[in-house]
Amino acid sequence: MKVLVATEKPFAAVAVNGIREAVEKGGLELALLEKYTEKAQLLDAVKDADAIIIRSDKVDAEVLDAAKQLKIVVRAGAGYDNVDLEAATAHNVCVMNTPGQNSNAVAELALGLMVYGARNLYNGTSGTELKGKKLGIHAYGNVGRNVARIAKGFGMEIYAYDAFCPSEVIEADGVKPVASAEELYKTCQYISLHIPATKETKNSIGHALLSSMPKGAVLINTARKEVINEPELVKVLEERPDFKYLTDIMPGNHAELAEKFAARYFSTPKKMGAQTAEANINAGIAAANQIVDFLKNGNRKFQVNK
Ligand code: 3PG
Missing domain, CATH: 3.40.50.720 (NAD(P)-binding Rossmann-like Domain)
Structure with missing residues (x-):
């Protein structure tokens, strides 16, 4: 066979x-x-x-x-x-x-993108540190757990939201569970996306969640491009000069994002998390x-x- x-x-x-x-x-x-x-x-x-x-x-x-x-x-x-x-x-x-x-590989790339964002896409200007910053892990599966493990080493304060994972499991890792995606985005300066692309999640990350993030917001996507509402992401980047989007999955509107927001947007040329x-x-x-x-x-x- x-x-x-x-x-x-x-x-x-x-x-x-x-x-x-x-x-x-x-x-x-x-x-x-x-x-x-x-x-x-x-x-x-x-x-x-x-x-x-x-x-x-x-x-x-x-x-x-x-x-x-x-x-x-x-x-x-x-x-x-x-x-x-x-x-x-x-x-x-x-x-x-x-x-x-392959979850550790994806998690390491997520942290790499966080550092890249904190250091202003390595453009030589003064950046910030991850230590002490709030990280929200959206979906606490295999990749989310590895992100939490590595982010602890950076000294981040870690929160997670997962509709299907019991709070006790999240708590057992020293991570703070929150009750909704809304609360996660409102609380955390850094969000790392680990939701699958399903009927329910497609286009679900848009203006409402992203505009609620604290100052200096950084969205890291090593999950799927389909979960992002791309026109609404553009709107958020236009409205918020403090907002950064770093992704391992090239968006459908990559050319527009690269042209308009070069200093705050990055995509790998080909998905390379795994x-x-x-x-x-x-x-x-x-x-x-x-x-x-x-x-x-x-x-x-x-x-x-x-
Ligand atoms: C996955 O779902 O396992 C990751 O997105 C990796 O995908 P890849 O094998 O296409 O790199």
């Missing part, structure tokens, strides 16, 4: 070696489609795949139609908004993610092992289209 690694943004070579080893040890064959530029290449590569490992690569109904032998798709990472779960279920394809495997050898090894090999365990033993532990 064939396992296809289809990654428009490839894993580090060392991770691919690890994936190959895990796949071959499981008696399966590995095929690679890296840095593809056309959907047609993906449609062709999936034809004889029994399993696929992806990153942010889009798996929609057309891909699933083309993949006649497909039994499982594993998103090597956390967010699976790039996979059409309904279509996968209709095609009897199991979809999994690899929760937690782009470390360690995260690639962890998530990639976890994905390979989950596929082997599913195909051999029927283990569905990490299935997300239940």
Whole structure:
């Protein structure tokens, strides 16, 4: 049986070696489609795949139609908004993610962006320090927890809001839980976003929340661009010369933001939060092992289209 690694943004070579080893040890064959530029290449590569490992690569109904032998798709990472779960279920394809495997990498980048913001995008002017500043973590999952752990080392005062995580869990980490997103944004100068892109969260971060942030507000986004209401973000940046937006996911209106707010806006050219050898090894090999365990033993532990 064939396992296809289809990654428009490839894993580090060392991770691919690890994936190959895990796949071959499981008696399966590995095929690679890296840095593809056309959907047609993906449609062709999936034809004889029994399993696929992806990153942010889009798996929609057309891909699933083309993949006649497909039994499982594993998103090597956390967010699976790039996979059409309904279509996968209709095609009897199991979809999994690899929760937690790349979260430290994303959290380290979030803190890196915070330092970059505090030091005025390294433009040589006098900046500020993170020590003693209030940080609001929006969603306390695997990445949020790692952000809290690292931010403690910087001496930040840490708050978190998560509609699905019990307060006691947040408190146990020495982080202050708050009752609503509104309270989090009103309280914290720094906000680090870790919400997934869902029907409920898309466009949910807009003028009301952002304009309520304290003076010197910095919004860090290592989650998804879709959760931001982009026109309203522009409005906030226009109204508040003290507001900074630093993101790892290039917004749809990047050109406008870069032109109008160059001193207070930054985006990485390509999402790179999880782009470390360690995260690639962890998530990639976890994905390979989950596929082997599913195909051999029927283990569905990490299935997300239940
Ligand atoms: C994730 O959801 O795991 C992160 O956003 C990383 O995505 P990537 O694998 O496309 O870098």
